Amino acid sequence: MGNNYQHYHVGIIGAGIMGQGVAFQCAKFGHQVTLLDISEEVLAQARPKIEQLSRFDTMMQRQQKSPEGTCSRLLDNIRYTTDWADLGDCTFIIENATELETTKLDIFKRISSIIGNDVIVGVNTSCVSITKLAACLENPERVIGLHFSNPVHMMPAVEMVRGLFNSDSVIAAATGFLAGMKMHGIVVNDSPGFISNRVMLAYINEAIYCIHEGVATAGDIDRIFRECLSHTMGPLQTADLIGLDTILQAMNVVYSNFSDSKYRPCILLKRMVDAGILGRKSGKGFYDYSIN
Template identity: 45%
Template sequence: MSLVGVVGAGVMGTGVAQNLATSGHDVVLVDVDPGTLADARDRIELECRMSRMLGGPDLDAEAVLARITTGTELELLAEAGVVIENITESWDLKARLYPKLDEACKEGTVFVANTSAIPITRLAGLTARPDKVMGVHFMNPVPMKPACEFIPGYHTSESTKDLVRELLVSMGKKPIPVNDASGFVSNRVLMLTVNEAAFLVHEGVADAATVDEVFRSCFGHPMGPLETADLIGVDTILYSVEVLHDEFNDSKYRPCPLLKQMTAAGLHGRKSGRGFYSYSAAGAG
């Protein structure tokens, strides 16, 4: 596999870059914010050093980081054979990005949209290469999750599917094919669950810890829905629910006001230090 580009150095993009590099791929990681890129490198180094302690493989942090080039200019993607897009789940932001990717990348470059809710066919319509656009919904944390949703758009070619499938397998992922519809399978169900759990807190039926305890103790879930929201990012949950509401025009996807308030207040979960729970360097508090 040739050079792989990763756009967006947030939680998901950093995880994708780390997974690619630990699988032996050369990566160029692009983000508009130099500080975010520096944080991404620090996070990857820490994750690599902690990998063996957490039951993962023994990783050489220096070797992994040596495979990752970072920068703020899309022109760095010019030689990438595949570009994986991981920016904020906002149609307006993605609509501005994809035409720029078309200009920055060579004609044969395949675009992979790592989106949790936006239809792939709609994203492909932003480009001059709809046959070379594929959807992959990676799960968080990316390096630890063994599977992902594999979503072709209406125009996605068989050669594009084959190329992306080969890349995913090289990353240790099982691609699970699903058809192109907003939210796909996982988030069509998960976002409704998290949104309804937030309503329970918003309405005073139970606090976050109680909601999560019901799911852990009664159903055997390793994490409750609101712990999951903090892991994914409360802001990301809100944006995904809003996309589902816009796409289906169905009131069952109406976002909980608490999610809007928390997002506006910067209570985005683990990445901000506080969401439904408070976090420190040592973990949840």
């Protein structure tokens, strides 16, 4: 498994859907990982979920007769913690906490006194400004958007977001880090929602409006995209996979940044989130996952 690239001690902040995926991907390619969350409960759930990812990935590799083989041993490289001091010896940070600007700003202010001044900090955010978060740290040029997609280990590319401060050397280092995990970055400039979410949130929100207005059911809306337009998934399946709370938080960030009503979250989305109907992660969203 690729040994000719730099191995980091990667500190991953947030052990939810994306933190688990990024932690697994980093461990798989030989990085040492410290996975931090504020919730012991989340960390307890993260471990078996990462093991499940590993089993699934091993099965896929056997089917594809991939030379990478099993990676279960590498899962021993993941340390689970709620102690921020454990990030002190990390050489690369990837922040994946909840999509709230205030939460991410607090985290950046907190880590500024813990991590080294030259440690590159990747932000896995759907919409929050990379430049604004970077301004919380000394050497803001080392903060870069690394917008991974879910499921992380199945996606070859990452939307890499260049903040106002970014130097070419940081883009190059982040590119090398991704290449070591057989991934590549597609670089865009810092703007609310970047490219993927600016376009996708509007598409998902419009599909939710169609349900709200009684134009069609979730199942039929998704079928139109799969069966008429050859998409792998419809907008509502995608929303359930991402998490409806994350969609709402991201929409609020884009809406407030652009002050444009085309990004106003549909009231149905808000009510579903109020009710704890969050998609796959809660067992119910536009579809029912309780039997899986």
